[in-house]
Amino acid sequence: MRHATTNGDARVWHVSDDLAARYAEGVLPEPEAWSLEKHVEGCGGCAATVSEAVRGTAAGPVLAEIRDAVLASLPAPAPAPAAPAARRPRRRVPHRFARLLWAAGPAVRGAWLPAVLVVAAGALALAYGTGYPGVRALLLAVAPVVPVAGVALSYGPHADPLHEVAAATPGGGLRLALTRTVAVLAVSLPLLTLTGLLLPASGAPAAAAWLLPGLALALGSLALASFVGCRTAALLTGGGWLLAVLGPVPAASSGGAAGARLAEQLSRCLDGVGAQSAWASAAVLSAVLVTARRPVYDRPLGR
Template sequence: MTGWHAPDDLVTRYADGSLPETDAWSLEKHLESCGPCAARVSHAARAGAAGVVLAQVRDAVLHAVREPAPTTARASAPAPTRLPAPTRAAGGRLTRIVWAAGPALRGAWAGAVVLVAVGAAALAYGGGAAGARPLLLAVAPVVPVTGVALSYGRHADPLHEIVATSPSGGLRLLLMRTAAVLAVSLPLLTVAGLLLPPSGPHLPAAPAAATWLLPGLALTLASLVLSGYVGCRTATAVVGGGWLLALAAPVLTATGTGLTARLVQQLSLYFTGASPQAGWAAAAALCALLLAARRSAYDRLETM
């Protein structure tokens, strides 16, 4: 409940559909916490042109509910199979977990993560490539960013507009799906990095297999923050592309050593040591604070 209440003309224009969309969103947000205004809007809707249609729909629903089904149909219809209560509860909980995990984990993205890990191992042990671990460390930070892009938005979920505007939508849903993406990609790629052989004797020592975790987390949170301004797909493309550009540009423009050696040196500059890791940790914390401060910006993210 707030001290402000919607004026009568605002309520009337909302009920007849003439209120601009941005003002309608603001009013709807107010109605969530103001019972008197919600009752006035409901009364105005029933009294307007939509009231006739609503009354017809109500009568049709009540008629369908009260009308008894044909006896023969009831007799011939097989009785529904009822599962034991624990089975139904477990199935419902599993369904909710799978839904919350997001389209990325139900689609091809999880398979692509496995393919990256297996491909790196095949390149190292089957192809004899000494630079398999540096290549994996270079790609690993953008893998969860890509998973976020494939988990949230109109392109990812046919019911996105409905889900995003529900009480469980917005930032809460985005964070749940991001957590699911991180839960799959972080351990899998880290284990893959641990299993890869070290760099060859002619190459500098590559960063440790887990040094990409803080950078990956910081880049993922940065993409979430930017999503509040430009949308999820654009934000993840900017962040992921920016990382690849910042890594590839110095490697491709430098001279004097081999390409893999320059990649290892650039990764060491970004990953190895207390200062780079502290910088990534600070960036992740700052992004988390920005997410909390702008949480209302995600209430209708990508619902237009």
């Protein structure tokens, strides 16, 4: 159990030896493990207690060997140049912010965010630069696949060299997968919806009509990934959506006719209480399946 010390009116808890031992053995309940990890971020004494407990387990010698190998592979640090007398000290970026960037995944780093911006800018350029009809319908057809692709690129060995290690920690597994899914949705949903609002309607559904389908497909992809892997799941869900909306549009149609046909097909898939209710139900069922398959996410999902 935790033990507490009193400092004036503040009551601060610290990690006991028993709590550290249960954490090191991997038998500590997940909520308590998260609380412990949060505490040791700012408490050096408790961090040392937990580190000593981990070193006493069977994994301790292995971790020590890995640490020694990593340190041995690092180049020797270059001597720091003498700082001028009037030089102001640099402000260090908080380590928590760095961890947040890593956890958020492709929504804030890598090539995924620029790709989303290119889709939005390309739609606006196509509508107002060339006058191509039916650009909103085309954007609504592509938009639900964007978060699916982000989820596929955000979790698995192909996304993180240390995926196996991260998945085995209390902060990894499903928690990390959901963190990255939320980051992907937080970037793509408002950006592409705003882009849709700026495009001419041309008979297409409302700019926000794709939000529930995008959420349902992202959660469905995450749920399916527990069976077939992230990339295969994304191909199945994203490819199925594109086939459903683009398949009925004849390839030989002119620009105006193809845009009208696509808008008509999207209206069947997106417009109306029935269609939106079906997408909401699909999102809920996917979330339930993700919860039921929770232990699977502690293993690599990169197939």
